């Protein structure tokens with residue numbers, strides 16, 4: 001099994017230290033690669049929306065993004081790691097996620113696992129993990145869990161360090177247990193993401209060109225299609241999703257100006273307020 005660690009901080013920082021300890025405690029036979037985002041520079045996302053609307057290859061930074069996505073596709077497990085900077089992930093991790101956000105519309109990582117490692121003060125745990133885990137679950141990965149270590153940039157006592165070591169060891173046990181579980185069970189949010197993008201691409205196919213092509217390819221416009229891939233979905237969840245999708249369609253339809261839509265070129269449409 002191949003594990004790719006995508007690291008959103010410096011090579012000599014606390015995150016690297018946590019990852020090194022984590023790797024030293026793994027018991028399985030893995031092929032491991034560390035990918036420091038700083039070694040794969042990508043210019044800032046300029047918000048052109050080309051990746052989402054027209055296709056990822058239309059991103060002006062596609063060649064740089066592709067190098068990382070190829071590594072993810074070659075791996076069985078991706079570990080996203082970031083320290084907390086200003087109550088969130090680091091800028092370099094955020095910039096990476098912005099460039100691969102289009103995958104939330106057209107998920108392609110089914111069959112792969114993802115794990116998250118964060119480090120900052122305890123109460124910021126969720127605000128740090130959420131951007132990474134939202135991306136992971138929306139893009140098709142199966143979550144293998146998360147590890148949170150509150151390590152600081154000042155000297156800690158042996159006792160404190162031992163507590164962190166134990167936390168990481170527990171994280172490794174959870175990781176190695178979860179990567180054996182292949183069952184795909186979409187949560188309700190993931191079901192609704194599919195329904196939302198199917199609806200929007202159907203109502204505005206000229207603008208959401210890439211989504212429309214993807215949805216057509218997977219047969220999404222057949223009302224019998226319940227999610228991106230065919231998995232068992234409990235009846236109650238399916239009925240709820242059908243009801244919400246219907247009302248969502250009605251509400252989006254009522255928001256769209258049909259004349260403006262028919263004259264819109266493909267790609268991003270900017271509404272004018274002035």
Ligand SMILES: Cc1cc2nc3c(=O)[nH]c(=O)nc-3n(C[C@H](O)[C@H](O)[C@H](O)COP(=O)(O)O)c2cc1C
Nearest residue numbers: 009013014015083084085086087119120121151153
């Ligand atoms: C620019 C910057 C912003 C930071 N913001 C936060 C923060 O919002 N919350 C927090 O708990 N720690 C914050 N920290 C501290 C780091 O999260 C902490 O030192 C972490 O262990 C650094 O990991 P690293 O060495 O891998 O970069 C910040 C550090 C830097 C450099």
